[in-house]
Amino acid sequence: TKKVNYGNRGMSLEQEINKTNQYYRERGIAVIHKKPIPIQIVNVDYPKRSAAVIKEAYFRQASTTDYNGVYKSHYLDFEAKETKNKTSFPLNNFHEHQIDHMKACQQQGGICFTIIKFSLTQEIYLVPAEIIFEYWDRRFKERKSIPKSIIQEAGYFINYKIQPLIPYLNIVDHLISQRQK
Amino acid sequence: TKKVNYGNRGMSLEQEINKTNQYYRERGIAVIHKKPIPIQIVNVDYPKRSAAVIKEAYFRQASTTDYNGVYKSHYLDFEAKETKNKTSFPLNNFHEHQIDHMKACQQQGGICFTIIKFSLTQEIYLVPAEIIFEYWDRRFKERKSIPKSIIQEAGYFINYKIQPLIPYLNIVDHLISQRQK
Ligand SMILES: [Mg+2]
Ligand SMILES: [Mg+2]
Numbered sequence: 001t002k003k004v005n006y007g008n009r010g011m012s013l014e015q016e017i018n019k020t021n022q023y024y025r026e027r028g029i030a031v032i033h034k035k036p037i038p039i040q041i042v043n044v045d046y047p048k049r050s051a052a053v054i055k056e057a058y059f060r061q062a063s064t065t066d067y068n069g070v071y072k073s074h075y076l077d078f079e080a081k082e083t084k085n086k087t088s089f090p091l092n093n094f095h096e097h098q099i100d101h102m103k104a105c106q107q108q109g110g111i112c113f114t115i116i117k118f119s120l121t122q123e124i125y126l127v128p129a130e131i132i133f134e135y136w137d138r139r140f141k142e143r144k145s146i147p148k149s150i151i152q153e154a155g156y157f158i159n160y161k162i163q164p165l166i167p168y169l170n171i172v173d174h175l176i177s178q179r180q181k
Numbered sequence: 182t183k184k185v186n187y188g189n190r191g192m193s194l195e196q197e198i199n200k201t202n203q204y205y206r207e208r209g210i211a212v213i214h215k216k217p218i219p220i221q222i223v224n225v226d227y228p229k230r231s232a233a234v235i236k237e238a239y240f241r242q243a244s245t246t247d248y249n250g251v252y253k254s255h256y257l258d259f260e261a262k263e264t265k266n267k268t269s270f271p272l273n274n275f276h277e278h279q280i281d282h283m284k285a286c287q288q289q290g291g292i293c294f295t296i297i298k299f300s301l302t303q304e305i306y307l308v309p310a311e312i313i314f315e316y317w318d319r320r321f322k323e324r325k326s327i328p329k330s331i332i333q334e335a336g337y338f339i340n341y342k343i344q345p346l347i348p349y350l351n352i353v354d355h356l357i358s359q360r361q362k
Contacts, residue, residue: 031285036219054238073290075251109254
């Protein structure tokens with residue numbers, strides 16, 4: 001099967017967002033960074049004339065989300081998630097503590113969301129955290145995924161652009177203006 | 182020489198702040214986290230029945246500060262620094278990109294500062310980023326450190342408490358109310 005790519009030349013969603021954030025940072029538009037992966041370091045070697053080498057370490061589960069930062073005085077906090085599903089976004093893509101973290105940030109007045117990429121069709125949506133919480137909180141009683149139709153209705157489609165690649169702050173502007181009403 | 186400790190029982194400043202942030206998070210007061218140390222992973226082993234082991238990795242220089250998060254709708258961003266100096270805080274404790282990051286965050290409306298601990302006397306001060314910038318920008322022309330007297334005048338002394346250990350959000354409240362004037 002031939003892989004079709006559009007603007008993004010086969011980058012992962014994270015790489016695309018990193019490039020977008022770099023664009024925003026370099027122009028003084030927003031300061032958003034990817035958080036480093038948390039690592040449990042067990043053993044480090046300190047050779048005499050060169051840099052310290054980590055010889056044994058383990059991946060730890062992140063206690064927060066992928067990205068956070070500041071934009072127009074607002075605290076932004078979001079996850080990036082890709083799925084190969086066609087008709088829905090499975091909620092088991094989230095860890096409980098990621099949801100808890102987004103709920104806590106939202107409660108403090110932060111703007112929280114998830115950027116979801118349907119990788120087979122290269123479609124990207126910004127989904128406000130409220131939508132995620134609504135389905136998450138009912139996942140044992142009702143369905144364990146968010147239908148794509150809901151994501152299309154309650155979320156925001158993001159068109160790939162050249163600069164920046166994923167102009168998600170346009171949608172954040174909309175969320176901010178809705179808040180101020 | 183006998184080591185004198187007060188409230189903190191020999192914890193490092195980072196440990197003290199981590200405990201403080203945990204207190205704030207658990208009570209829904211603020212969501213502030215320490216960012217993980219950035220690591221360049223070179224070689225990972227995937228044993229059959231157990232967790233992946235990082236076999237070779239290197240420390241990378243952080244491109245941001247130690248802590249960030251959200252409090253009363255405000256974006257907070259800060260560094261924690263300890264010094265054994267008695268009369269001043271040497272500016273070479275900062276990397277240029279940490280200063281650049283704080284400047285960029287401040288420009289976006291974030292609240293940026295450094296928590297400085299004079300470890301010999303166990304004194305802690307919250308120093309607003311503007312003070313740091315002022316001395317940093319003149320470090321080649323004038324002195325390469327911030328006098329402790331300036332830190333005492335323009336910064337804010339933080340008294341150790343039992344809960345939370347370093348109640349720095351009280352001072353952030355003050356900074357917020359000053360802004361709103
Ligand atoms: Mg992710
Ligand atoms: Mg530090």
